[in-house]
Amino acid sequence: MTVTEAARRAQILAHTIDVVAELGYAGASLNRIAAHAGISKGLISYHFAGKADLLEALVHDVFARGGEYVMERHGHVFGPDGTAGAALRAYLEGNLAFIAEHPRDVGAVVEIARNHRGADGALVFGAAWEETLLDLLAQIFTAGQEAGEFRAFDPRVMAIAVRRVIDGFTFQVMADPDLDTRSFTTEVTALFDHATRHPGAERLETDTTTAQETEPS
Amino acid sequence: MTVTEAARRAQILAHTIDVVAELGYAGASLNRIAAHAGISKGLISYHFAGKADLLEALVHDVFARGGEYVMERHGHVFGPDGTAGAALRAYLEGNLAFIAEHPRDVGAVVEIARNHRGADGALVFGAAWEETLLDLLAQIFTAGQEAGEFRAFDPRVMAIAVRRVIDGFTFQVMADPDLDTRSFTTEVTALFDHATRHPGAERLETDTTTAQETEPS
DNA sequence: TATGGTTTTGACCATGCGGTCAAATTCTTG
DNA sequence: CAAGAATTTGACCGCATGGTCAAAACCATA
Known part of the structure; x- marks a missing residue:
């Protein structure tokens, strides 16, 4: 080369x-x-080698940069030492920050991932690709549940929800470059903090909770 | 005609x-x-009149059927009498049920909405279309907050999250027709119930909207 | 059955697509 | 500078696309 x-x-x-x-x-x-x-x-x-080669190279390039970005920023939280809540927050903040800094790159990747099909007509970045992303999140959720940190829920459904909200953020920030990404990030982390933790449990930062509630099975 | x-x-x-x-x-x-x-x-x-006319007619047709479906099933909850929590639950259950029953119809609509562009290159079902959907949800959230039923959060961000999860369900059920839609729906309603309510507040225990539902097996 | 409107076909058009390739150009290096 | 390798161009190919249209087929009814 x-x-x-x-x-x-x-x-x-x-x-x-x-x-x-x-x-x-x-x-x-x-x-x-x-x-x-x-x-x-x-x-x-x-x-x-062709248009397919070009598009797939682009996806792999941006994906590699994104993964590196998240790991450099928050990789330390993903070890066995950190709590699952911190890992989830780091995942969200890292992903949203990378998108906010490179909205067109990620937008192109999402566009290609959703549309690019191989000769057999199947999506090139389809189920298997998605599964890789979901598994990482599901591991965080499972760990948090086993540690008693998270309430009982289906880790896979929660992982799907997280991924869809992250993808959605890409289009929000592309459609409106003046979007307050910091505020959006705060809202999304709070959303999934409430969605994953036991009701009434201590919140991560500024939340003043009062009542303690037993968890419904 | x-x-x-x-x-x-x-x-x-x-x-x-x-x-x-x-x-x-x-x-x-x-x-x-x-x-x-x-x-x-x-x-x-x-x-x-042309391909654009065909695709837009298809979107309007499915969208009309979907809106009618949700309103016939759950329209009674959206009045000023019902709680915001019940309205949110009804919105989710209605949307997910329609998708589960007509995955290909909704899948086609989402596919067209995400890709179909006019002569000017702009998405035909773009920001304005999306805003209509988000506004309805934001109204539910604002009402719930004013009634003291929901915690403090940005109604727009929460609306975006709900829409993205609903859209995501479309592709989940298209990719896996054997998906347990009832379980998925329960998980999603619980997710947004926890995400919207005050921590430690009482959860919704009984299903208020699906009592007369008949489940064909 | 004859008439006239409705419906349907299949050939045809201009356009843009991804891809190929010989020729031209530029760069490297002896 | 000369020669060969690397790089770049622009014309060209076959193909699929959305769209058009005259002719054919169909159908209701007088």
Whole structure:
């Protein structure tokens, strides 16, 4: 991989992100990407094996950066020492912060993940991909329940809810760049804090709770 | 509108739902829809002004049926007499039940809403459409807060979370037709019950809306 | 059965798509 | 500078798309 090739690939990926974020998956043709980057269409084929290769490289690139971002910021909380509540909060804050900083990148990834299909017609980033994300969350929830920290609920359903709210945040911040991401993050962490903990249990920060209630089975 | 025309339009809409649900927005070409319905492509153009007209008619049709379904089942809870908690529960149960009964219809609608763009490149069912849905939920939340029934939270963020979880359920039930929809619904209503109420407040114990429901097995 | 409106077909069109490739250009290096 | 490798272009291909239209088929009714 020469330095020229690496730079060109990065440039093409960046412009692909822009075009997908602006025009959606269906609007992101090789012609439009090339025009947006100021290069010829054939050059894309020279650096990528095809459109599928380009889109999948883009998804893996952004996903790797996102995972690295979250782990660098909050990785220490995910060990066996931290509480499940702290891990959940770190997961939410890390994900939402990365989206707030790179809304177009994540927006393009979500757009591709939802639409890109292989030759067999199945979504390339489908059930298996999703399962990887859900499993990590479900582990946090299961740990929190076994530690008596969380109330009884289906970890998988809660994981789905968390993922859908995170995905939804992507479109919120893309549709309204002036969105107060800090406030949104606070609201979402509070939402899932209440949703996961025992009713009446101590809240994480500023909550003044009074009554103690026995947990309904 | 002759009886022939009405029947043909309904038939075309039904087959369009099938094709969109199976092959996604990008895979739903007029040729494929016509082949799936066993008719010629020109016939679609005879009954609909164009592809955009067809897709928008489909969205409006399913949306109307869904709204009617929810209102017939749970409309009585949305008056000024019912509690906000009951209204929220009814909203969730009604939406999830309709999706569970018509997953392909709703799946097609979500697919179209997320991808269909007008000549200007903007999503046809974009911000304004979404706002209509969010406002209804936000009203429930605001009412619940003013009545002292709900804790303090941003009604809009909570509305977004509810909508995203409902949308997510569509894909869950499409991906896995054997999904236990009743269990999923119970989990989701409990999730948002805990998320909205004051910590330590009494939970809803009995189902207020599904007493006369008949469960076919 | 003859008439006239309704419905349906299938061929056809312009357009844009992803992909290919020989030729031209630029870069590296001896 | 010269030669070969790496990079880039732009024309071209086959194909699928959404859309149009004259002709054919169908159907109700006088």
